[in-house]
Amino acid sequence: MMKKPDFHFPTLLRKLGRGGPAVTLPKDAGLIIGYTGIGKESRVLELGSGSGFMTVQLANIAKEVVTYEKRDEFLKIAQENVKKAGLENVVFKHQDVLRGINEEDGTYDLVFVDIAEADAMAETASKALKKGGYLAAHCLHSEQAKLLHLVSLKLFSEVFTIEGMVREYEVRDFGFRPAHFGLMHTAYLVIARK
Amino acid sequence: MMKKPDFHFPTLLRKLGRGGPAVTLPKDAGLIIGYTGIGKESRVLELGSGSGFMTVQLANIAKEVVTYEKRDEFLKIAQENVKKAGLENVVFKHQDVLRGINEEDGTYDLVFVDIAEADAMAETASKALKKGGYLAAHCLHSEQAKLLHLVSLKLFSEVFTIEGMVREYEVRDFGFRPAHFGLMHTAYLVIARK
Amino acid sequence: MMKKPDFHFPTLLRKLGRGGPAVTLPKDAGLIIGYTGIGKESRVLELGSGSGFMTVQLANIAKEVVTYEKRDEFLKIAQENVKKAGLENVVFKHQDVLRGINEEDGTYDLVFVDIAEADAMAETASKALKKGGYLAAHCLHSEQAKLLHLVSLKLFSEVFTIEGMVREYEVRDFGFRPAHFGLMHTAYLVIARK
């Protein structure tokens, strides 16, 4: 048996509650922020609030976040987590995004998708985005990433799928090397630019 | 011979000029942002502006960035890049940080270090930071990361060194797999929490 | 533009001719040898000789290798390469393995599969192998690996799919770090034990 690796949550996330669905870790949140270039003027749409960890990471940076969650129990966790983080720029919508959303108005800088059927949201995302804006999705399985990537090729000007592997090092006076055990995989990230 | 991989600069960075020193790529900028949790209320201090790519990525998110650069030619490139990005929350200081800085006042959320002698700035960084704030450094070589990590252990409550590897996938109807050639390494990232 | 990485062929492979199909590199040949434990007493069956690079790497170790290749031009390259390596323990068969083979006799220690339709050969491989023997396949795409893995679960006692990433380091007095650019992916390896 071995210890779980430390995910190194920033101060921002340490007050939040776990216990819900899998969270988007700082490594993947960071890559999405880096590759899409969102900032304090950005408007962000999130499809699938989950536990609200990504909602918090996005709302901490962006001007405004609109986030959809269909499941009651996740919605409550996410709302509580946003409150614990002291953020007031998040609008929650309790609705299944597969039934359609109201933000297809070309005003968003980033649409972040974190539902299993991410490919089904590509067209909606492309309508919600500004020109030069980004779709980004967190896909657990390669099959999901592939479906979304292929459908996005028809809707976006640029599409790329990446995977971020983060290795932590053990550092001693004599002994700089990666830790033996750790986190090998979290998600495939599909990113598309309108 | 093979093509250089696409670094996938976000829209934000596409207007900027290259030609100066190596830049902090979105992959590493993103990881630093993700692990330190900086946001639109954050005050950031950068030691080593270089080409200004990281300055732009930080200033796009943070409330305010103070950045030091000792070399004339880099300072000019960085200043022009910040201007091209349309950012007005950056203060440039033309000074060698190894001779000391004026921000040791415990008010910063992030001190980002991008100079070869990063370890020499650990104490200064710890004084400049708020409690719960972060030092983050971009170290090309393992030796630099090790020196900084070891000195930071004495000054910070938590220290970790990571490396982010990003692989891009080729995606076809039948053929989901990583690209054969690509970017294997950019930098070691040392992160320390006050 | 950047230089292709050095694949570091061992002395054994330096005399061989390229110019045919993609070759199984030492990194993947080595992993297959390591995980299947073949040695100088082993009998090996190869389905898909290709350029003969893997044939040579296997025959250099094993007692005997039987190898199938359906394409005339590949067969010639493979035969020449085996000759150049000075190996006399290889039997070539000019035949499409999808039409059936004659080695389903439970006497092989390793069946190495290097054809696109690897999953179609799982049953044949399981018949050709001794108890405790291994099927190993070199699959370019994740879809191929998945098909083979899933069918093998029904035929073998243990199945695992791996991927080997090899990074080369640049080493200087001050400057130990991975090379910036290199080989990110060659193949998925599916390994099954009878």
Next chain:
Amino acid sequence: MMKKPDFHFPTLLRKLGRGGPAVTLPKDAGLIIGYTGIGKESRVLELGSGSGFMTVQLANIAKEVVTYEKRDEFLKIAQENVKKAGLENVVFKHQDVLRGINEEDGTYDLVFVDIAEADAMAETASKALKKGGYLAAHCLHSEQAKLLHLVSLKLFSEVFTIEGMVREYEVRDFGFRPAHFGLMHTAYLVIARK
């Protein structure tokens, strides 16, 4: 807490006893075999038998292995493991290699070094090797790899340092992706060709 990853020992290694020092895993043994091209005609010298896992993996392939071990308790484990594997082509020497060895005769195809002070054995290895033969070392820490690499540059015609990362995949009908947790690092491998 999480389960230790399965190292996937081949049938060959399953009869062996653990409990001694860290073992050279199939992933690293395989890479060394692949990159050095040893085969059934090869003569191998091992400096540091440890638990004998690598001794067994080498002797299973090579014609002859001479292996040195200074510690009594390791020697016994290694000897027993070689016996359990049924191999009769191994010569054990109970001696500290730092005090010198008797094989500096230019007749070996591979010198495998698995002691902490690997750099101290580079000259000895170069004398023991045939032209075209290889030194290969298993170094836990980057500092050891660096020392050995730098000294080898003066003694060998080609030197390279690599690291092999093996990721295992979870494969389901819908759900091909790397396992979340696993083995991130075992060793740096330094390889030098005479």
